Amino acid sequence: MRLQALRAFEDNYIWTLVADDGRALVVDPGDAAPVLSAADAGLRPEAVLLTHHHDDHIGGVAALHARWPALAIVAPEEPRIPLATRRVGDGARVEAGPWTFDVLSVPGHTRSHVAFVGQGHLFCGDTLFSLGCGRMFEGTPAQMLASLDRLAALPADTLVCCGHEYTRSNAAFARVVDPDNAALRRREQEIVSMRSADRPTLPVPLQDELTCNPFLRIDAPAVRAAVAAHDGLAPGAARADVFAALRRWKDGFRA
Template identity: 40%
Template sequence: MVQVDAINAFNDNYIWALVHPTKPHVYVVDPGDAEPVMHYLEQHDYQLAGILVTHHHWDHTTGVAALKQAYPEAPVYGPQNSPFTGIEHTLADGDSIDVFGLNFLVRATPGHTLDHISYINEQLVFCGDTLFSGGCGRLFEGTPEQMWQSMQTFLTLSDDTLVYCTHEYTQANMAFASAAQPEDAEVQRYTNKVNALREQQQMTLPSTIGQEKRINPFLRADKISPQALPTAYRPATSGEPSAIFAGLRAWKDNF
């Protein structure tokens, strides 16, 4: 099994490192900062074997150029339609990529950005800023309908699939999830667990798809009543899940 390590960057980013099971080779996902990646590689005497990019935002891509300078043979993979110019091997929805024997299906998951992709294996998923534990990414470029469709991609995965998102947002997300689902005992239990972890400055990731199906309001828009939303964010005419999702996302933006 490929080992996955977290490299801390900025205030709350995780740059995920996939370690070859028998060789000192590493792929990194969304290296927004080269310095902590270089420190990690030197600390463990690893070589950078490749880079996976989920979308173009600076905190996911700024470190790519310096890493390429240090490791010119390491290929950079990322979305075909990305404005980020550092991608050497472009990937589109339905493509696949092998990383140390793990085959990842590439799925387009737009909403946070239009170029966003996720790397999906039956054991784990690197979902960038599309799906968070207890939440989802802010809609900078896409529509609520696009993001709701992206959520369907994750809902089809096995409950055991590990969720590796790119930010430590779980505590804030669960405060909102508790407001959106105030009577849900599982939401409260998970909120308490997350609060306890963060009090000890421990990370809350990875989550699992099964956990997210139980607590994440943005995966549960088809189960949340319009009446659960404040009047200002309640759909005016539709109880469709995409309309509930849109209301939830607008509410979270101002929560």
């Protein structure tokens, strides 16, 4: 089995897990063209997993279904996703070909966002990014923080497969928040090298995010102190308030 990131649009990744016989699991195909191109090279899509309803994650589904009418399409309970062969919610288990995934409800970016965990991989859509997290278009800070807490509790060697290549810009913000974090400095150096060679910065082991991503380190004294200094929060502010202030800071940040 191999993992492959198909590039789409400006910075999206369409993730594929490919079995030795060419059968493939496709995650969040916002554009059909990269998948169809990979199929011309031998990829055989067997199932599609959708994390949320945004068009850059589902826009290619209809074309893929037209090409492969028997394709399994697994989506959250979300009427804004028009085409699915199965709807899933928190705690569901998805079995497709040789793959088995558990479904986690992770609202925040959208209210019906889900993540898929299995085979040592986390497909988290736009909830968690390397060194960052998604914007809260529909959820509350408390919901988003709870979702990130769920992901942070997964095994540390889980490979995090995010929906976008935002890592370099996220690193610039993380370094402002947590400038004395030696692991973060090393990660940033790796990122610069990878992007200079036009290589993806993903997937990334969850352990790296636990030590470097400020949105997973809300309880770290350095992160809390930085947020308090920037936003004027009291030292004993609630975790959700610290997270909300950190997200606001990121929303307005320009490197």
